[in-house]
Amino acid sequence: MTSPMPAPETVGTDSPHRVELALEADAQMLFLARMTGAAVAARADFDFEQVEDLRLAVDELCIRLMSTGGGTGRITLLFQWNDEGILDVTGTLVPDGSPSTDGHDRRLSPAAPSVELSERILDALVDDHGGDTIGGVHKGWLRMRRRERSAS
Numbered sequence: 001m002t003s004p005m006p007a008p009e010t011v012g013t014d015s016p017h018r019v020e021l022a023l024e025a026d027a028q029m030l031f032l033a034r035m036t037g038a039a040v041a042a043r044a045d046f047d048f049e050q051v052e053d054l055r056l057a058v059d060e061l062c063i064r065l066m067s068t069g070g071g072t073g074r075i076t077l078l079f080q081w082n083d084e085g086i087l088d089v090t091g092t093l094v095p096d097g098s099p100s101t102d103g104h105d106r107r108l109s110p111a112a113p114s115v116e117l118s119e120r121i122l123d124a125l126v127d128d129h130g131g132d133t134i135g136g137v138h139k140g141w142l143r144m145r146r147r148e149r150s151a152s
Contacts, residue, residue: 017044019079025066025093033077034059037089044081046146054144057125058089061140064118064131065093068138072096085146093138 037058073095131140
C-alpha cells in the first residue's frame with residue numbers, strides 16, 4: 001500500500017534507536033544499504049525472515065529513489081525503531097543532476113523495475129510504504145512491524 005509519509009505517531013525523532021546512512025546514488029553502493037537494513041532489523045530483534053525481507057525492501061526503496069531521481073546524487077537512509085517492534089526507514093535522494101566524472105555509469109540499468117512492479121514487491125515485504133517528490137528531492141519510506149514469535 002502506498003501512502004504519504006507517515007505521521008510520527010509511533011516512531012519519531014524521539015525514538016530510542018536510530019541509524020543514519022548516507023551514500024552516493026550509485027548502483028554499486030546499494031550493498032551498503034542492504035547490509036545496514038539487515039543489521040538494523042537483526043538489532044531490533046526481528047526474526048530471520050523479516051531481516052531478509054527488510055534487506056530486500058531497503059534495496060527496492062533505493063532502486064525506486066534512484067530511478068525516480070536519475071543522474072547522480074546522494075541517498076540518505078534513516079532507520080528508526082522502538083522497543084514495541086516498529087521499524088521505519090526513510091530514504092531521501094537529492095540529485096545533483098551531473099553525469100559521473102570518472103567514466104562509470106552509476107545509474108541503474110534499463111532493466112530497473114517499473115513503479116508498478118516495485119509497488120508489488122514492497123507490498124509483499126513490508127507493512128506499509130510510500131513516497132513523494134517535493135522540490136526535486138525524492139523521498140520514500142517503509143514501515144515494518146515485528147512479528148510475535150510463537151512459543152515452541
